[in-house]
Amino acid sequence: xxxxxxxxxxxxxxxxxxxxxxEIVTCSVDLAMMHDGSGPGRAGKQLDALGVAxxxxxxxxxxxxxYVLLDDDNSVALQRAATEWTATHxxxxxxxxxxxxxxxxxxxxxxxxxxxxxGGDSHSPTAGAFGTFMVGIGATEMxxxxxxxxxxxxxxxxxxxxxxxxxxxxxxxxxxxxKLCGDIGIMGANYQAVEYTGPAVMALPMDDRMVLTNMxxxxxxxxxxxxxxxxxxxxxTSLGVSDIDVDTWQSDADATIARTxxxxxxxxxPQVAAPSSPENAADVSEHAGVKLDQAYIGACTGAKLEDxxxxxRVVKGRTVKDGMRFIIAPSSKRIHEKAAAEGTLxxxxxxxxxxxxxxxxxxxxxGPARLPEDAVGISSTNRNFVGRAGxxxxxxxxxxxxxxxxxxxxxxxxxxxxxxxxxxVP
Amino acid sequence: xxFIEGRAWTYGDGINTDLLAPSPYLRHSLEEGAPHCLExxxxxxxxNVREGDIFVAGESLGVGSSREYAPHFLKHxxxxxxxxxxxxxxxxxxxxxxxxxxxxxxxxxxxxxxxxLRVDPSAGTVENTTKxxxxxxxxxxxxxxxxxxxxGLLAHLEKTLxxxx
Numbered sequence: 001x002x003x004x005x006x007x008x009x010x011x012x013x014x015x016x017x018x019x020x021x022x023e024i025v026t027c028s029v030d031l032a033m034m035h036d037g038s039g040p041g042r043a044g045k046q047l048d049a050l051g052v053a054x055x056x057x058x059x060x061x062x063x064x065x066x067y068v069l070l071d072d073d074n075s076v077a078l079q080r081a082a083t084e085w086t087a088t089h090x091x092x093x094x095x096x097x098x099x100x101x102x103x104x105x106x107x108x109x110x111x112x113x114x115x116x117x118x119g120g121d122s123h124s125p126t127a128g129a130f131g132t133f134m135v136g137i138g139a140t141e142m143x144x145x146x147x148x149x150x151x152x153x154x155x156x157x158x159x160x161x162x163x164x165x166x167x168x169x170x171x172x173x174x175x176x177x178x179k180l181c182g183d184i185g186i187m188g189a190n191y192q193a194v195e196y197t198g199p200a201v202m203a204l205p206m207d208d209r210m211v212l213t214n215m216x217x218x219x220x221x222x223x224x225x226x227x228x229x230x231x232x233x234x235x236x237t238s239l240g241v242s243d244i245d246v247d248t249w250q251s252d253a254d255a256t257i258a259r260t261x262x263x264x265x266x267x268x269x270p271q272v273a274a275p276s277s278p279e280n281a282a283d284v285s286e287h288a289g290v291k292l293d294q295a296y297i298g299a300c301t302g303a304k305l306e307d308x309x310x311x312x313r314v315v316k317g318r319t320v321k322d323g324m325r326f327i328i329a330p331s332s333k334r335i336h337e338k339a340a341a342e343g344t345l346x347x348x349x350x351x352x353x354x355x356x357x358x359x360x361x362x363x364x365x366x367g368p369a370r371l372p373e374d375a376v377g378i379s380s381t382n383r384n385f386v387g388r389a390g391x392x393x394x395x396x397x398x399x400x401x402x403x404x405x406x407x408x409x410x411x412x413x414x415x416x417x418x419x420x421x422x423x424x425v426p
Numbered sequence: 427x428x429f430i431e432g433r434a435w436t437y438g439d440g441i442n443t444d445l446l447a448p449s450p451y452l453r454h455s456l457e458e459g460a461p462h463c464l465e466x467x468x469x470x471x472x473x474n475v476r477e478g479d480i481f482v483a484g485e486s487l488g489v490g491s492s493r494e495y496a497p498h499f500l501k502h503x504x505x506x507x508x509x510x511x512x513x514x515x516x517x518x519x520x521x522x523x524x525x526x527x528x529x530x531x532x533x534x535x536x537x538x539x540x541x542x543l544r545v546d547p548s549a550g551t552v553e554n555t556t557k558x559x560x561x562x563x564x565x566x567x568x569x570x571x572x573x574x575x576x577x578g579l580l581a582h583l584e585k586t587l588x589x590x591x
Contacts, residue, residue: 024567024569037452037453037493038492038493038494042494046580050580050583050584050587052583052587066452066453067453070453072453074453074454074455075453078453120492121491121492122490122491122492122516124492136492136516137492137516137519138492138493138494138516138519138520138523139494140494140520140523140524140578140579140580141519141520141523141579143579143580143583144523144579144583147583147587148583152569186440186486186489187485187486187489187512187514190486190512190514190515191515220486220489220514220515222515277440364449364452365449365450366449366450383444383490385442385443385444385445385490386444386445386466386467387444387445387448387449387466388444388449392466
């Protein structure tokens with residue numbers, strides 16, 4: 001029976017030959033990832049209260065990222081809970097302050113194609129870039145997984161997003177996903193698995209593929225996934241992962257696809273989403289000239305090494321507009337170190353960027369990148385709901401790292417291609 | 427699960443998790459955080475909602491984050507059932523896991539603020555006693571109704587793990 005990659009992974013996790021969309025099955029979990037927000041201090045404590053030990057500590061990964069930089073009592077308590085809970089139960093896959101969970105998870109060599117994983121965060125589908133099926137769950141659901149190693153799943157239909165051609169210079173994975181948010185809305189793929197295919201997708205490096213799967217959450221999807229290929233293998237191998245099965249974890253040619261959306265990659269323009277939803281996306285020209293106070297490059301989806309390089313390409317030799325706050329928080333320590341070593345951070349700092357330590361921070365309105373009252377910002381993050389990145393009076397636009405960097409230079413929403421002349425191509 | 431009777435708090439489409447559980451209060455206790463529920467959308471809600479009230483919304487209720495505080499704040503404030511035209515999937519599961527029945531109801535536009543509703547989660551029916559109307563909801567899947575009726579996933583786990591042990 002022909003199946004999609006998602007169906008194959010669910011069937012394996014459920015211990016059956018095949019599954020059908022709509023069917024409810026119980027899956028064995030290959031990996032459960034928790035962060036400091038919903039993890040040890042919440043799900044872990046609930047498990048302890050039940051008097052049950054975790055089902056398999058070798059399959060649990062804890063990564064602190066939400067509150068690492070804050071010094072209030074509640075934040076400190078959540079950090080302490082993570083340290084103590086992992087020590088008490090012997091969880092050795094514990095990454096403390098190394099970066100944002102969705103980025104540290106693959107960096108730590110914890111993912112490979114064909115795994116069925118759950119994460120205590122809605123952006124857990126990020127792992128799908130590696131051919132992993134990963135869904136976001138809440139704290140109590142996580143308690144159930146920690147106790148039993150199992151979870152019930154309604155098998156999702158597959159929505160295929162096929163991006164043809166080659167993206168123009170200055171157009172990125174962020175523009176693909178924002179275009180989709182604008183076209184089908186933030187519930188446009190409700191309960192579905194979004195599978196990204198096509199030459200423009202497979203030409204992307206892993207950093208950019210992760211943007212597509214990360215923001216499957218902004219389509220209301222259960223997950224996002226990209227079948228593994230040579231790029232996947234090369235990246236995973238460099239991270240110390242071995243025994244990578246590429247051939248098994250592909251969708252069969254005649255598998256049932258509920259809906260296919262085709263995007264003309266070559267015609268795609270940079271996208272910017274207006275306040276206060278990712279689905280308010282439109283070509284950058286629609287919003288060009290909107291005056292801004294802050295430009296932020298950060299979060300799991302928007303401050304990977306490729307994003308920092310994009311920003312550096314735009315601002316190299318130029319200066320941030322007077323009065324603009326240009327803030328950058330790399331997605332992980334590893335990325336920060338690589339960007340420093342290759343000179344990318346220096347270019348950004350020389351242009352006037354403020355570099356923050358890694359963490360979720362500004363994306364959820366915490367720390368120095370929180371938008372002030374009445375401020376208007378643009379960021380490379382994934383959500384711009386009212387009250388998320390700042391107070392109710394603030395407004396947030398979303399765009400690629402190119403678009404955010406261009407806005408930092410002009411103080412207004414700007415087509416980044418204005419700063420990407422032929423001579424600037426690295 | 428028995429009837430739930432209370433006043434309706436009605437909202438439109440796209441009530442997201444940042445509105446239900448604002449980011450600055452996620453690291454706080456339930457008691458500290460819940461009063462901030464919907465403060466950026468309807469500041470009258472949290473101070474006035476009462477035990478037994480029913481939350482009513484349009485499309486895409488709970489879209490956004492996995493934060494369990496979104497339905498947990500509602501439950502803590504007294505909400506005992508949720509009706510919406512459609513739910514975001516994690517919010518739907520979180521509500522079930524907390525023993526707070528989420529019902530998919532196409533007729534939420536017919537319900538007025540503070541109408542008195544009588545909800546039967548098991549049968550999937552809603553009686554609007556203020557308007558004299560009855561609405562039929564999609565039933566909660568059978569494999570989940572037992573868990574919801576026993577008070578949520580933790581209570582269910584306690585029962586099943588004890589049985590197994």
